[in-house]
Amino acid sequence: MPATAPEKVSVEGLETKWAEKWDADCVYSFDRNAERANIYSIDTPPPTVSGSLHVGHVFSYTHTDVVARFQRMLGKEVYYPMGWDDNGLPTERRVQNFFGVRCDPSLPYDANFVPPFEGGDNKSSKAADQIPISRRNFIELCEKLTTEDEKQFEALWRRLGLSVDWSQTYQTISPDAQAVSQKAFLKNLERGEAYQSMAPTLWDVTFRTAVAQAELEDREQPGAYHRIGFDGPDGKIFIETTRPELLPACVALVAHPDDERYQPLFGKTVTTPLFGVEVPVVAHRLASQEKGSGIAMICTFGDVTDVIWWRELDLPNRAILGWDGRIISEAPDAITSDKGKEIFAELAGKTTFSAKQRIVELLQESGDMMGEAKPITHPVKFFEKGDKPLEIVSTRQWYIRNGGRDENLKEKLIAQGKDLAFHPDFMRVRYENWVNGLTGDWLISRQRFFGVPIPVWYALDADGNPDFDQVLTPSHELLPVDPSTDVPAGYTESQRNQPNGFVGEVDIMDTWATSSLTPQLAGGWISDPEKYAKVFPFNLRPQGQDIIRTWLFSSLLRSEQESGELPWSNAAISGWILDPDRKKMSKSKGNVVVPAEPIDNHGADAVRYWAASARLGTDAAFDEGQMKIGRRLAIKLLNASKFVLSFEPAEGITEVTEAVDQSLLLNLAEVVRDATTAFENYDHTKALEVAEQFFWNFTDNYLELVKERAYGQGDYTPAEQASAAVALRKALHTMLRLFAPFLPFATDEVWSWWQTDAGSIHRAAWPKPEELTQNLDASNLQVLELAKEALFGLRKAKSDAKVSMKAAVESATLVSPAAVLTTLRLLEADFKAVGKIADLAFEEGEAFSVENVVLAEVEEEA
RNA sequence: GGUCGUAUGGCGCAGCGGUAGCGCACUUCCUUGACAUGGAAGGGGUCACUGGUUCGAUCCCAGUUACGACCA
Incomplete structure (x- = not known):
């Protein structure tokens, strides 16, 4: 096939050119008529559209894309949709601030509603200034706002070359998503x-909302131990507490059953200071003998341990905190004394902070508190998005x-979880x-x-x-x-x-109640049952390691409940992007790199190369050096391809006859085998590495060695010339496809120069070793390696003599081990051509070297 | 505190039971016919530490330390 490479090749502008072409030709469209067994479906993570993108997204989405491209070339019909996560607090806040509104579900829908303004600065506005609107109006504004964000995301993904089928998208707050979410809930309810x-x-x-276990985080907070005395049967009993304000909610004192100090008190009662409430002394294994005085008060509720004690010891509930985090107005029934009621009335309506201050004053006045509070730091539970400690x-x-x-x-x-293939495998432990x-x-x-x-x-x-x-x-x-x-x-x-x-x-519902249904959402559980049957269970769930406990777990749970099966067969877990100081990139640290920048600076193929160089589950540094290497690879691929395609095989000859040419193809067949195995094991870095290593050997050594022959100049027969030219084209044809998942732009560019009837490389068949090895003598496998060794010797001789590689040589002797001397003699003509050697002798020796080099006379330049 | 992961030349990373590899950076050299966004030849590491298994360990096992993530 004739090739028409441009005069001067470049990676500039390839993104736009090919993104448009792929879109126009529907290269990545999903064909729903395919058989289930021949479909590869991906449960793409829906990015939070109201958040900002950073290079971490580029990183992990590239990992998924190379798999999608590989599977597509294997002949699978790939279902690669894109979701947009616009359900949840980040979007809620953004809509509030952007439009100056807030959601009030008690209001009726207003079809003609116009928001007071558009384009708020996205800094928090005061609730009082926000116009309350119905939930439906609010969701409409959300859709309006996120549509803009989605366009930006999509543009970026297209530039990066994600092979998503853009006709397959969903939003997590859309009516369909709500229906899926509600139906799944109702079925949970029915069962x-x-x-x-x-x-x-x-x-x-x-936020005035309940919070789930998955949304918790512990934060070290300053606190203080207050030593407070309770009246016991034999005098004062001192407890140490960080929350004296909960004294009116005290229902018992607790100590460890083995604690000899307190064993005599178990089953007896003591009286709370200030409020005069009689509470029992109880024993429980969770009471720590070492902490404080070894005895603690149980309140309803100070922390999660209180809840456990309350439940397991069957204690009464004397809750005193309201939804607003303030002390409620009505004292618990247990407080009967006038003095206790009076004190409680004073506390009512106070925040826990000021209630604590007041209680401490009162305790100090009454002499029930010993000394001053002892400052400590201790872990306190927070809502991950909140900034006040959680109450119970x-x-x-x-x-x-x-x-x-x-x-x-x-x-x-x-x-x-054991049936789900985690990549890497150890991630299962987190689950x-x-x-x-x-x-x-x-x-x-x-x-x-x-x-x-x-x-x-x-x-x-x-x-x-x-x-x-x-x-x-x-x-x-x-x-x-x-x-x-x-x-x-x-x-x-x-x-x-x-x-x-x-x-x-x-x-x-919790946003995870919807997000846990992305397989159902993306697959069309309600909207398109026919498609759903084709794509569910999905083949792949790509995601980050931080949301194994939330997204992965909850999705698996919902599918188990709904259909008793795994929602996917593989879970690919990407690592984090660290900044050059090896700190995790996050908005709060202010070290985020905007993804458009590296794409602008290095090109999409280069950025993809960097991302694809990192293994699944491994954190990677943001490394522009790696992108430069990727860019160099893409450029080299263009140039080498142009050069290879400049050699036309002599008319009518298609056989690869020369030993070194056969060796090239035999070696490449091994590479194809290795790359395929690696991809099948979700080890894309290995697949890239073997292809890349072969490619550089190809350009630096093989191509140099045979180019004189491929030109057809000198004493070469047409068969010898054609052998090189045919081998070069076959190798290129294969190498391009090996690189196609990683460098989609450069590879399709080259492909278009000569495979004009074959369509996009991204719909071409993944190479098979058998394509290359037919009619070849397998014993030639090692020839290329030998040629390389000899070539190194030749170059070293010239480099030591500090002359150009093209310097003419009158005579030289190639020394090599006896066993391979015969083979090397086959390459005599190629060696002489690449080394510009007039007279080449062969000699036995222990190692490869080139000796007795006599340089040709060089005419002195004037 | 628990779980998991990582620890290999200045940097980024491969690797493997038999005394270490790649890329970048570095040194030296090469101007013209694919590519200076290039090419060639080099220098550089007791594979975190301590024990153990083994004929032999960077690789296996145990412990220690450091870093990271997640959880408490």
């Missing part, structure tokens, strides 16, 4: 996997069973640790306004009080519903909030 419960709940006072408040919440309280389910989930460490079911209700509503109503009794046991649900065809505006079957809107009527659930 008894979702339930509501009144229980102590970790509560964020800023008793509320009614919705839960989904997750194995935290069910050993059978836990075992099933662990077993499912198992999380499952084994679950302490309770998944709290999925959130007291927020923006999100997917929990699709239920409750019947009201004759007094207008909700009967939470009478849950009213919509039929699946009506989804999505919003209980704050829609009406349950059998009721009318006029019955809302009326005695014997109904009330809509106001809570929304």
Whole structure:
């Protein structure tokens, strides 16, 4: 096939040219008519569109893309969709600040609503200045805003060369996503996997919402031990507490059962200072003998240990904290003394901070507190997005069973995890640790306004009080519903909030309740069951290691509950991008690199090369040096290809006859084998490495050695010339395809110079070793390596003589081990040509070298 | 504190039970016919530390230290 390479080749401008061409030719379109067995489907992570992109995204998405491209070339029909995550707090805040609105689900939908402004500076605006609008209006604004963000993301992904089918996209707040989320919940409810419960709940006072185990983090906080005396049967008993303000919520004192100091007190009672409440002294294994005085007060509720004690020891509930994090107005019934009631009345309405100050003053006045508070630092639980410590408040919440309280389910989930191929394998441990460490079911209700509503109503009794046991649900065809505006079957809107009527659930679902359904969302569980059957279970879930406990776990759980099967067969876990100081890149550290920059500076293929050079599960540095190497590779590929294609085989000859030419193809066949195995094992770095190593050997050694012959000048027969030219083309044809997943732009550019009828390289067949080795003598495998050794000797001789590689040589002797001398003699003509040697002798020796070099007379330049 | 991972030339990384490799950087050399966004030849590491297994360990095992991530 004739080739038409440009005069001067360049990597500049390839991104735009090829992104447009691929789009126009639908190179990456998914053909839904393919057989299931021949489909490779990817559960792409939906990026948070209201967040900003950084190079970490480029890194991990490239890992997925090289796999997608490999599978496509293997002949698989690749389902590679893109999702946009616009459900959740980051988007909620952005919409609030951008449009100056806030979501209030109690308001009706206003079809003609116009926001007060557009383009807020994205800094937090005051709630008082925000116009309250209905949930539907809010979601519409969200879609409006995120559409812009999605365009930017898509443009970047196209520049990077992700082979996504852009007709397959979804949004996590879209009506379809809401329907999927609600249907899955309703089915959980029908099967008894979702339930509501009144229980102590970790509560964020800023966001005024319950928080799940997966959203917690511990932070070291300053605190102080206060030494407080309780009146016991034989005098004062001192406890040390960091939360004296919870004294009115005290229900018991607790010590370790083995603690001899307190054993005599077990079963007796003591009296709380200030409030005069009689509380028992109890024993529990979780009480620490070393901490403080070894005896602690149990309050409802100071921390999660209090909850455990309260539950296991069957203690009363004397909660004193409200949803706003302030002391409630009504004192617990246990406080009966006038003095106690008086003090409590003074505390009511105070924040925990000022309540603590006041209590300490009172304790010091009454002499119940010993000395001053002792400052300490200790770990305190926070909502990962919050900045105030979590409180524990008793509320009614919705839960989904997750194995935290069910050993059978836990075992099933662990077993499912063992069937999932993690890449790298050790990442499974993180999943198992999380499952084994679950302490309770998944709290999925959130007291927020923006999100997917929990699709239920409750019947009201004759007094207008909700009967939470009478849950009213919509039929699946009506989804999505919003209980704050829609009406349950059998009721009318006029019955809302009326005695014997109904009330809509106001809570929304945890964003993970929707994100855990990305396989169902991306596959079209509701919207396109036919497609869903073709793509589910997915072949690949790519994701970060930090969200194994959340996204991976919850997705696996939902699929297990819904269909009893794994949602994917492979999970590819990418590492982090570290800045040059080896610190994790994150917005808060201010060390984020915007992805457009490296693409501008080095080109997409170069950036992809850098990303693809890092193995799955391994953190990588942001390394521009690596991108320069990738760029050099892409440029070299263009130049070498142009050169290779400049050699036309002599008319009608297609045979590769020369030993060194056969050796090249035999070696390449091994590389194809290795690269294929590596890719099949999700080891893309290995696949890249072997291809790259071969390529540089190809240009530096083989190409140099045979180019004189390929020119056809000198004493070469047409068969010898053609042997080189044919081998060069075959090798190029294969190497381009090996590089295609990594350098999609440069490879398709070269491909287009000569494979004019074959379409995009990205739909070409992945190379097979057999394509190369037909009619070859396998014993020639080592010839290329020998030639290389001899070539090194030749170059060293010239380099030592400090002359150009092209300096003419009158005579020289090639010394080599006897065993290979015969083989080397076959290459005499090539050696003489590349070394410009007039007279080449061969001689036996221990190692390869070139001796007795006599340089030709050089005419002195004037 | 627990779990997992990492520790190899200045930097970034491969590797393997038999006394170390690649790329960048560095030194020296090469001007013209694919490529100066190039080519060639070199120098440089007791493979974190301590024990153990082995004929032999950078590679296997145990422990220590440092760094990172996740969890508490």
